[in-house]
Amino acid sequence: xxxxxxxxxxxxxxxxxxxxxxxxxxxxxxxxxxxxxxxxxxxxxxxxxxxxxxxxxxxxxxxxxxxxxxxxxxxxxxxxxxxxxxxxxxxxxxxxxxxxxxxxxxxxxxxxxxxxxxxxxxxxxxxxxxxxxxxxxxxxxxxxxxxxxxxxxxxxxxxxxxxxxxxxxxxxxxxxxxxxxxxxxxxxxxxxxxxxxxxxxxxxxxxxxxxxxxxxxxxxxxxxxxxxxxxxxxxxxxxxxxxxxxxxxxxxxxxxxxxxxxxxxxxxxxxxxxxxxxxxxxxxxxxxxxxxxxxxxxxxxxxxxxxxxxxxxxxxxxxxxxxxxxxxxxxxxxxxxxxxxxxxxxxxxxxxxxxxxxxxxxxxxxxxxxxxxxxxxxxxxxxxxxxxxxxxxxxxxxxxxxxxxxxx
Numbered sequence: 453x454x455x456x457x458x459x460x461x462x463x464x465x466x467x468x469x470x471x472x473x474x475x476x477x478x479x480x481x482x483x484x485x486x487x488x489x490x491x492x493x494x495x496x497x498x499x500x501x502x503x504x505x506x507x508x509x510x511x512x513x514x515x516x517x518x519x520x521x522x523x524x525x526x527x528x529x530x531x532x533x534x535x536x537x538x539x540x541x542x543x544x545x546x547x548x549x550x551x552x553x554x555x556x557x558x559x560x561x562x563x564x565x566x567x568x569x570x571x572x573x574x575x576x577x578x579x580x581x582x583x584x585x586x587x588x589x590x591x592x593x594x595x596x597x598x599x600x601x602x603x604x605x606x607x608x609x610x611x612x613x614x615x616x617x618x619x620x621x622x623x624x625x626x627x628x629x630x631x632x633x634x635x636x637x638x639x640x641x642x643x644x645x646x647x648x649x650x651x652x653x654x655x656x657x658x659x660x661x662x663x664x665x666x667x668x669x670x671x672x673x674x675x676x677x678x679x680x681x682x683x684x685x686x687x688x689x690x691x692x693x694x695x696x697x698x699x700x701x702x703x704x705x706x707x708x709x710x711x712x713x714x715x716x717x718x719x720x721x722x723x724x725x726x727x728x729x730x731x732x733x734x735x736x737x738x739x740x741x742x743x744x745x746x747x748x749x750x751x752x753x754x755x756x757x758x759x760x761x762x763x764x765x766x767x768x769x770x771x772x773x774x775x776x777x778x779x780x781x782x783x784x785x786x787x788x789x790x791x792x793x794x795x796x797x798x799x800x801x802x803x804x805x806x807x808x809x810x811x812x813x814x815x816x817x818x819x820x821x822x823x824x825x826x827x828x829x830x831x832x833x834x835x836x837x838x839x840x841x842x843x844x845x846x847x848x849x850x851x852x853x854x855x856x857x858x859x860x
Contacts, residue, residue: 457569462532462545465558468504469547472556476506477549484514492518501564509553520559528557601629609636614835617644669694714757714836722761722856723752723786729765730784737773737782746784754789754856756837764833767826768793768852775801775850794851803845 492499503520505528507513513523521537530546541562548555596603608620619637622630672691676684726748737744772782776795783794797803809831830852834841840855 457565457572458543461543461560461565465543465545465560466547469545469556469558472504472506472558473547473549473554476554476556477552487513488515490515490517498564501561503559505557505559507555507557509548509550509555514554526557526559528555598626601626602632605629605633617641617647665694665697714760717755717757717837719753720756720758720761721751722754722756722791723748723750725758725761726752726765726784726786726791729762729769733766733769733773736770740773740776741779742773742776743781744784745781748784748786752786756839756856760833760837764830764837764854765793767830767833768854771826771830772850772852777848789856791854792851793853794849796848797845797850799848801848801850803843803850805843805845808843 500519503517505513505517505520505523506515507523507528511523511528521535521542525537526535526542526544528546528548529544530548532543532545534541534543536542543560543562543565545558546555547558605620617640619640620633622633669691672687672694676687676691679687727746730744730746730748734744769782769784772793772795775797776782777798780796783792785792785794809827811825811828830841834854838857840857842853842855844851844853
C-alpha cells in the first residue's frame with residue numbers, strides 16, 4: 453500500500469512540474485525579477501505540506517511558496533529525491549528546462565503522504581476484515597452444499613457391511629454423485645455375482661464329493677476288516693486320507709453355510725448350547741488326555757442363532773483340543789458378555805494372530821491333523837451372528853474370546 457501511494461504522488465509531482473515549467477516558458481517575461489514568496493491562505497491543513505520552488509539556471513530563487521524548505525537546506529536535484537529538513541522528511545522532483553534556463557522543484561512533506569497512507573490502509577483493510585468472516589462462512593457453506601451428497605454417500609459406504617451388496621438409491625443427487633453411485637452399483641453387482649458363484653461352486657463341489665467319499669470310506673473300512681496284516685498296512689493310509697477328505701468336505705460345507713446370514717436371530721440360552729458342545733466333544737478331548745475346567749452358568753441369554761452358535765463353539769473347541777498340550781486342561785469361562793476358551797500350547801508353538809483366521813492357514817503346525825478352515829469358519833459365523841471374536845496368546849496360553857453386543 454505504501455509503495456503505491458508514493459508512486460501516485462511521485463507521478464503527481466512530475467505532472468505538476470511539467471505544467472509549471474511550461475507556464476514559465478510561455479510567460480517568462482511576466483516572471484518577477486526578485487525572489488517572490490507566495491503567502492499561505494490558511495485555507496487547508498495540507499497547504500504548507502505541498503510546496504514548489506522556481507529557479508533560474510544559476511540557482512537564484514524566482515518564485516516559491518511559503519513553508520517551502522530554503523534552497524540552502526534543500527538544493528535543486530534533477531529527478532526524484534528526498535531529504536530530512538528540520539526533522540521533517542521531504543520528497544522532491546526537480547525538472548530542468550535548459551533551453552529557457554529555468555528549473556522547477558516540486559516538494560511534498562512526508563506527513564502528508566503518511567496520513568493518506570494510513571487513511572487508505574484503514575479504508576481498505578477494515579472493510580476486508582469485516583467482510584472476511586462472512587466470506588469464509590459463505591465459502592464453507594457453499595462447499596458443504598456442493599459436497600453434501602458426497603458426504604452422504606461416504607457415510608453410506610462407511611456403514612455398509614462387508615456382505616451387503618444392495619444398490620445405492622439414486623435420489624436428488626448432483627450429477628457427479630449420481631455417476632459415482634451408478635458406477636458403485638455396477639461394481640457391487642459384479643462382486644456379488646462373483647461371490648455367489650464362488651459360494652455355489654464350493655457348496656456344490658462339497659455336496660457332490662460327500663456321497664463318493666462316504667462310499668469309498670465304507671469300502672475301505674470293509675476291506676480293512678477282512679484283510680491280512682500286509683494289506684492293512686496298505687489300506688490304512690488310504691483310509692486315513694479318505695477320512696481327511698471327508699472332514700475337509702464337511703468343513704467346506706460348514707464354511708458355505710457360515711457365509712450366509714441366519715434366517716432369524718432370537719433370544720437363546722447360550723450356556724445350554726455351549727454345554728452341548730462340551731458334551732459332544734468330551735470323548736475327543738479325553739482321548740488326548742485333556743480335561744475341561746468349565747465355569748458355565750445355567751442361563752446366559754443372548755440374541756443369536758442356535759445352529760450357527762453351535763458350529764462356532766464346536767470349531768473353536770475343536771481347535772483348542774487339536775493344539776492343546778496333551779494332559780493339560782481346557783478352560784471355558786463365561787464372564788458378563790464374554791466367553792473364553794483357553795488352552796495351553798507348546799513353548800515352540802508359533803501363532804500369527806493376524807493370519808490365524810485365513811483359509812487353509814496352519815502356520816508351522818503341519819503335523820497336527822486338520823484342514824486350516826476351523827477358525828475361518830468361526831470368523832464367518834461371528835460376522836453373521838454380529839458377535840466379536842478376538843485371540844490372545846500370552847506365554848504358553850492361547851485364548852479364543854467371544855464378545856456379545858449387549859445393545860442387541
